[in-house]
Amino acid sequence: MANAKLSPLETLAASVKNSAKTLNIAPSAKRNEAISRIAKNLLARQAEILAANAKDIAAAKENGIAAAMIDRLSLTEDRIKAISAACKQVISLPDPLGKADFGTTLPNGLEMVRVKVPLGVIGIIYEARPNVTVDAAVLCLKSGNACLLKGGKEALHSNMILRDIMQQSLEEAGLPTHCIALVEDTARETTTQMMRLNGYLDVLIPRGGAGLIRAVVANATVPVIETGVGNCHIYVDETADLAMAVNIIDNAKTSRPSVCNAVETILIHEAIAPQLLPLLKEQLDKHQVTWRGCPKTEEILGMAIQPATEEDYTTEYNDYIICCKIVQDMTEALAHIDRYSTRHSEAIITNDYERSQEFTRKVDAAAVYVNASTRFTDGGEFGFGAEIGISTQKLHARGPMGLDQLTSWKYILRGNGQIRK
Amino acid sequence: MANAKLSPLETLAASVKNSAKTLNIAPSAKRNEAISRIAKNLLARQAEILAANAKDIAAAKENGIAAAMIDRLSLTEDRIKAISAACKQVISLPDPLGKADFGTTLPNGLEMVRVKVPLGVIGIIYEARPNVTVDAAVLCLKSGNACLLKGGKEALHSNMILRDIMQQSLEEAGLPTHCIALVEDTARETTTQMMRLNGYLDVLIPRGGAGLIRAVVANATVPVIETGVGNCHIYVDETADLAMAVNIIDNAKTSRPSVCNAVETILIHEAIAPQLLPLLKEQLDKHQVTWRGCPKTEEILGMAIQPATEEDYTTEYNDYIICCKIVQDMTEALAHIDRYSTRHSEAIITNDYERSQEFTRKVDAAAVYVNASTRFTDGGEFGFGAEIGISTQKLHARGPMGLDQLTSWKYILRGNGQIRK
Numbered sequence: 001m002a003n004a005k006l007s008p009l010e011t012l013a014a015s016v017k018n019s020a021k022t023l024n025i026a027p028s029a030k031r032n033e034a035i036s037r038i039a040k041n042l043l044a045r046q047a048e049i050l051a052a053n054a055k056d057i058a059a060a061k062e063n064g065i066a067a068a069m070i071d072r073l074s075l076t077e078d079r080i081k082a083i084s085a086a087c088k089q090v091i092s093l094p095d096p097l098g099k100a101d102f103g104t105t106l107p108n109g110l111e112m113v114r115v116k117v118p119l120g121v122i123g124i125i126y127e128a129r130p131n132v133t134v135d136a137a138v139l140c141l142k143s144g145n146a147c148l149l150k151g152g153k154e155a156l157h158s159n160m161i162l163r164d165i166m167q168q169s170l171e172e173a174g175l176p177t178h179c180i181a182l183v184e185d186t187a188r189e190t191t192t193q194m195m196r197l198n199g200y201l202d203v204l205i206p207r208g209g210a211g212l213i214r215a216v217v218a219n220a221t222v223p224v225i226e227t228g229v230g231n232c233h234i235y236v237d238e239t240a241d242l243a244m245a246v247n248i249i250d251n252a253k254t255s256r257p258s259v260c261n262a263v264e265t266i267l268i269h270e271a272i273a274p275q276l277l278p279l280l281k282e283q284l285d286k287h288q289v290t291w292r293g294c295p296k297t298e299e300i301l302g303m304a305i306q307p308a309t310e311e312d313y314t315t316e317y318n319d320y321i322i323c324c325k326i327v328q329d330m331t332e333a334l335a336h337i338d339r340y341s342t343r344h345s346e347a348i349i350t351n352d353y354e355r356s357q358e359f360t361r362k363v364d365a366a367a368v369y370v371n372a373s374t375r376f377t378d379g380g381e382f383g384f385g386a387e388i389g390i391s392t393q394k395l396h397a398r399g400p401m402g403l404d405q406l407t408s409w410k411y412i413l414r415g416n417g418q419i420r421k
Numbered sequence: 422m423a424n425a426k427l428s429p430l431e432t433l434a435a436s437v438k439n440s441a442k443t444l445n446i447a448p449s450a451k452r453n454e455a456i457s458r459i460a461k462n463l464l465a466r467q468a469e470i471l472a473a474n475a476k477d478i479a480a481a482k483e484n485g486i487a488a489a490m491i492d493r494l495s496l497t498e499d500r501i502k503a504i505s506a507a508c509k510q511v512i513s514l515p516d517p518l519g520k521a522d523f524g525t526t527l528p529n530g531l532e533m534v535r536v537k538v539p540l541g542v543i544g545i546i547y548e549a550r551p552n553v554t555v556d557a558a559v560l561c562l563k564s565g566n567a568c569l570l571k572g573g574k575e576a577l578h579s580n581m582i583l584r585d586i587m588q589q590s591l592e593e594a595g596l597p598t599h600c601i602a603l604v605e606d607t608a609r610e611t612t613t614q615m616m617r618l619n620g621y622l623d624v625l626i627p628r629g630g631a632g633l634i635r636a637v638v639a640n641a642t643v644p645v646i647e648t649g650v651g652n653c654h655i656y657v658d659e660t661a662d663l664a665m666a667v668n669i670i671d672n673a674k675t676s677r678p679s680v681c682n683a684v685e686t687i688l689i690h691e692a693i694a695p696q697l698l699p700l701l702k703e704q705l706d707k708h709q710v711t712w713r714g715c716p717k718t719e720e721i722l723g724m725a726i727q728p729a730t731e732e733d734y735t736t737e738y739n740d741y742i743i744c745c746k747i748v749q750d751m752t753e754a755l756a757h758i759d760r761y762s763t764r765h766s767e768a769i770i771t772n773d774y775e776r777s778q779e780f781t782r783k784v785d786a787a788a789v790y791v792n793a794s795t796r797f798t799d800g801g802e803f804g805f806g807a808e809i810g811i812s813t814q815k816l817h818a819r820g821p822m823g824l825d826q827l828t829s830w831k832y833i834l835r836g837n838g839q840i841r842k
Contacts, residue, residue, distance in 0.1 A: 021759070025782055104804060110793055112803065119815050120785070198638065202815050217619065221638055223645070223816045244838040251840035338442070360833045361446055364541070372531055372836030381841065382533065382832070383525060394540050394623050394829035395644045396817035408815035411803070412781045415793030417665040419672035420802065 009193050012181055013148055013200035017121055019176035020146035024118045028095040030173060035138050037169035039087035042134070045165050046080050052157040053130065060128075060154050068258075073128045073155055083134050086386070090142050093385040096403040097144050110415045116407045118144035120202035123194060124388075125216060127208040128152030133162045136207070137180045139388045143406035146179045148201065150194055153186035160184065195220035202408075205401075207389050210316065225396060227389035230260030230344035231316050232374045235333040235359070237350035238271035244371060245276055245349045246283050249322075251373040252347070254287040258318045260390060261345050261377040265313060265323040267333040273300055273326045284322065293324035300326070313340045330355055334362055341365055344392050345374040366392060366399035430614050433602055434569055434621035438542050440597035441567035445539045449516040451594060456559050458590035460508035463555070466586050467501050473578040474551065481549075481575050489679075494549045494576055504555050507807070511563050514806040517824040518565050531836045537828045539565035541623035544615060545809075546637060548629040549573030554583045557628070558601045560809050564827035567600045569622065571615055574607035581605065616641035623829075626822075628810050631737065646817060648810035651681030651765035652737050653795045656754040656780070658771035659692035665792060666697055666770045667704050670743075672794040673768070675708040679739045681811060682766050682798040686734060686744040688754040694721055694747045705743065714745035721747070734761045751776055755783055762786055765813050766795040787813060787820035 006014060023031070042049070053075040060070050096116060103113035122145045126132045133151055140147040151159045163182040170177050183194060195204060195216055203223050206216040210229050217224060234252060236245045252263035268276060277300045281291070291297070291305045292312050298305050312323045313336070327333045330348075337346055347369035348359040356370045367377040377399060379387025384402025391397045397405035427435060444452070463470070474496040481491050517537060524534035543566045547553045554572055561568040572580045580603055588598040604615060616625060616637055625645050627637040634647055655673060657666045673684035689697060698721045702712070712718070712726045713733050719726050733744045734757070748754045751769075758767055768790035769780040777791045788798040798820060800808020805823025812818045818826035 024785070106797075106802070106804065110797065117785075217642055223814055225816070241838070247838060247840055255841055356835070360835075364445070364538075365831065367832040367834060370833075370835045372834055372839040373841050375841035376527075376531065376834065376839070377832075381527070383527065393644055395646070398829050399832050408819050410786065411788040411798075411820050412791075413788060413793055413797065414777070414781075414791045417662070417668060418793040418797070419668055420676055420794050420796035 007193065008185070009183065009190055010197070010200070012183065013121075013197050015178040016146045016148050016181045017200050019178040020121045022176050023141070023146050023179045024120060024144050026144065026175060028097070030175060031141055031144060032091045034170050034173035034175050035087050035091050035141055037172045038134070038138060038166050039084045039091075041165045041169050042080055042084045042087070045161070046077065048161050049075060049080055049158065049165070050077070052161040055157045056155055065154060069128065069154070073130065073158070075130055075158060079131065083131055086135060087138050090138050090386055093142065093403060096142075096407050101409065108418050110413050110418050112411060112413045114409045114411050117410050119406060119408050121146045121148065121200060122406065123148045123150070123197065123201040123204040123222065125150045125191060125194065125204065125206045125208070125212065126152065127212065128154035130155045130158035130162060132207060133159045133182075134166070135386070136388055137166055139386055139403060139406065141179065143403045145406055148181050148183060148194070148197075150183040150191060156184065156186060192219050195222060198222055205389055225389070225391050225401070226393045227391055227401070228260045229316060229342045229392055230262070230390075231265070231314065231340060231342040232261060232263050232345045232347075233265050233267055233337050233341060234263050234347045234349065234374065235267040235327075235330065235337070236269060236272060236276060237330060237348060237352060237355055238269040239351040239355075240272060240276075240349040241351060242272070242276055242279060246279050248347070248349055248371070248373050249280060250283045250287075252375055253284065253289060253322050254320065255375055257320050259375075260316070261375050262318070263322070263347075263374050264315065264317055265325060265336075265340070267325050267327050267336055269330070269333075270296070270326050270328055273297075277301055277324070287320055290321045291324060292321065294326055296326040297324040316342070330359070334359070337363055342392055344390065345369065345377040347372065347374050366390065428614065429606070430604065430611055431618070431621070433604065434542075434618050436599040437567045437569050437602045438621050440599040441539075441542045443597050444562070444567050444600045445541060445565050447565065447596060449518070451596060452562055452565060453512045455591050455594035455596050456508050456512050456562055458593045459555070459559060459587050460505045460512075462586045462590050463501055463505045463508070466582070467498065469582050470496055470501055470579065470586070471498070473582040476578045477576055486575060490549065490575070494551065494579070496551055496579060500552065504552055507556060508559050511559050511807055514563065514824060517563075517828050522830065529839050531834050531839050533832055533834045535830050535832050538831050540827060540829050542567045542569065542621060543827065544569045544571070544618065544622040544625040544643065546571045546612060546615065546625065546627045546629070546633065547573065548633065549575035551576045551579035551583060553628060554580045554603070555587070556807070557809055558587055560807055560824060560827065562600065564824045566827055569602050569604060569615070569618075571604040571612060577605065577607060613640050616643060619643055626810055646810070646812050646822070647814045648812055648822070649681045650737060650763045650813055651683070651811070652686070652735065652761060652763040653682060653684050653766045653768075654686050654688055654758050654762060655684050655768045655770065655795065656688040656748075656751065656758070657690060657693060657697060658751060658769060658773060658776055659690040660772040660776075661693060661697075661770040662772060663693070663697055663700060667700050669768070669770060669792070669794050670701060671704045671708075673796055674705065674710060674743050675741065676796055678741050680796075681737070682796050683739070684743070684768075684795050685736065685738055686746060686757075686761070688746050688748050688757055690751070690754075691717070691747050691749055694718075698722055698745070708741055711742045712745060713742065715747055717747040718745040737763070751780070755780070758784055763813055765811065766790065766798040768793065768795050787811065
């Protein structure tokens with residue numbers, strides 16, 4: 001690894017790895033100082049950021065990129081202020097490093113302590129959202145991790161100036177500039193190479209849509225944390241409070257349909273469907289939500305709807321579309337969830353105690369809700385202060401990944417000559 | 422995934438996944454009952470085990486397999502008794518499931534609790550060591566995980582009878598038999614297929630030599646936990662106690678050279694090398710340890726030794742061979758460790774307080790020792806009761822993986838109608 005012809009990507013990764021050695025053991029004050037400088041420099045160099053971003057937006061418009069994507073790509077004075085404010089909030093979070101979460105003296109007198117340490121170097125592959133560039137880098141910095149960032153090509157100019165500002169800030173704080181680095185080469189092969197940077201990256205976190213996640217899982221040889229694909233369900237039991245059900249489903253569907261914790265398919269107990277569906281339709285109509293569903297749903301709604309297909313049951317719409325299935329009982333609902341859930345967030349609305357317990361025990365997902373909206377699955381809402389993504393795998397971290405989930409541990413054992421018999 | 426033509430491996434994996442649904446939420450008593458039956462049935466059906474194992478050994482001998490491997494492959498009455506006793510010991514360990522390790526009431530009144538749950542289905546690929554078949558399956562069972570086992574082809578007959586006995590035991594305990602399954606097809610393509618059973622396996626743990634681990638890392642699309650490659654170092658500082666250094670190095674090298682926590686390269690401060698090396702040679706000569714080393718080592722030992730090459734520095738000998746490098750100072754030792762360590766176990770022998778602190782802070786490894794043998798990195802020695810392997814990666818688990826490291830968590834949130842603003 002250390003010798004011979006490194007590719008440009010490997011050269012960059014080696015530089016990040018080398019910088020990590022300093023950052024991984026840098027004291028909390030130094031890491032916070034760097035973040036503080038970032039917050040300040042983002043505002044000071046706002047004009048440069050806006051100019052670079054304007055180039056990206058112009059190119060995106062020229063290329064006929066969709067309006068929603070251009071919105072995510074756009075930076076404004078207010079957005080830069082918000083990014084800067086978010087940095088300051090991260091400074092105020094407790095340091096996730098150095099804590100001893102386990103320790104004992106072994107029978108032979110060896111003193112063992114398990115201490116939280118950074119993961120090392122984190123690779124992050126994401127889409128054309130320049131705010132992620134700063135959010136992700138700052139969370140890595142706070143948790144003592146160097147990072148290698150690879151953002152969507154549409155945001156390259158924005159990402160480069162943000163990278164420059166962050167590297168300037170690192171230097172001002174006395175940390176190696178390559179604690180934060182950006183892969184500028186946006187070719188697909190380079191992205192694939194990045195997924196195979198074993199020996200340089202300790203973990204790779206893809207943040208984006210299902211396609212990106214799939215590509216990373218299929219190609220990566222570096223350990224990956226899958227994030228963010230949310231095909232979420234709400235099961236409305238026959239004992240549910242009707243107004244609560246309408247309110248929760250409306251919130252879970254329409255408060256922000258584009259996010260992973262929004263609901264996609266609702267499963268309604270057949271005994272309550274005739275009362276619930278008309279009320280729900282009335283509420284969702286206010287947001288022009290389109291229905292898809294089973295024949296019974298159509299019958300109760302009394303209007304023609306697109307029949308729900310296998311594809312509907314597996315799709316994260318990210319849109320004002322809801323899929324509805326009338327079920328005979330909770331067993332049928334549980335079977336549907338087990339089959340189609342991406343194990344992100346699942347909810348039951350019920351007043352039956354036993355069923356609420358059975359649902360939370362049997363549903364295999366990062367977050368299981370009783371009588372609440374699935375929209376709460378979020379690092380901020382959970383009180384973690386910030387998140388780098390929502391893990392849908394069971395290894396290492398499940399659910400919102402806050403600073404604690406960006407750490408590993410090491411065992412330190414102090415003795416006075418102990419040998420193993 | 423649920424439809425169409427499944428391969429035989431997928432069919433087996435689907436059956437394991439289905440069985441996992443029951444096992445994942447089975448109470449502790451039921452899981453322990455199954456393990457208890459396994460312990461009993463192993464003894465009751467000992468004759469069948471020995472007969473199957475004899476077939477494997479006969480075939481191995483016919484194929485000219487090395488004696489050390491035949492030893493690992495061999496089961497005897499005593500070894501079966503030991504495996505059975507190890508099962509009983511696992512029963513006595515605390516249940517890793519159901520514990521709430523984090524919980525709070527959110528400002529909106531949502532009650533959140535994070536509960537330990539099984540990973541789900543664990544795939545384990547290992548070499549021709551039939552004891553691992555039972556050890557690994559029982560740890561999975563105890564932690565509520567179903568498992569799909571794939572052992573070395575040389576142990577197939579032994580593994581099949583052990584699988585039968587464990588499945589009988591599951592049935593007696595009222596659990597689905599396919600909570601434990603064995604991949605009988607030992608073709609390399611099947612092993613590769615197993616590494617890509619996304620949707621069936623939640624994690625894949627390879628247990629074996631460096632070649633196996635590399636193949637799994639390169640080919641797996643399922644999340645992997647790398648285990649067991651240990652290129653471990655001991656640095657002897659100039660202030661070290663000579664007798665302690667000899668004693669620790671002798672223990673770390675010769676008490677069991679074939680294991681991953683044995684030492685491979687020793688780094689000796691040049692100020693202490695002239696005193697230490699003769700004493701160390703005298704001790705290691707008792708075990709016919711072969712030396713390799715730098716020119717200074719040769720000079721001090723006053724005998725011709727094979728010069729240490731780059732390959733020596735990267736090799737886990739697993740043998741009575743030691744590599745020695747004389748260093749100018751701890752900085753040189755730290756640089757060597759940083760370059761060649763597999764981040765398993767590293768030790769310093771010193772009486773200098775500041776250096777001991779610097780070493781534990783700067784060395785990036787699962788276990789870092791001061792004045793003790795590296796041989797302690799082991800689930801049993803660490804007090805975990807048992808281990809399924811020693812992770813050398815930083816994600817999810819680092820160091821010995823006991824029952825706690827075979828769990829994930831889920832967040833359960835109970836509300837009364839909360840929606841997100």
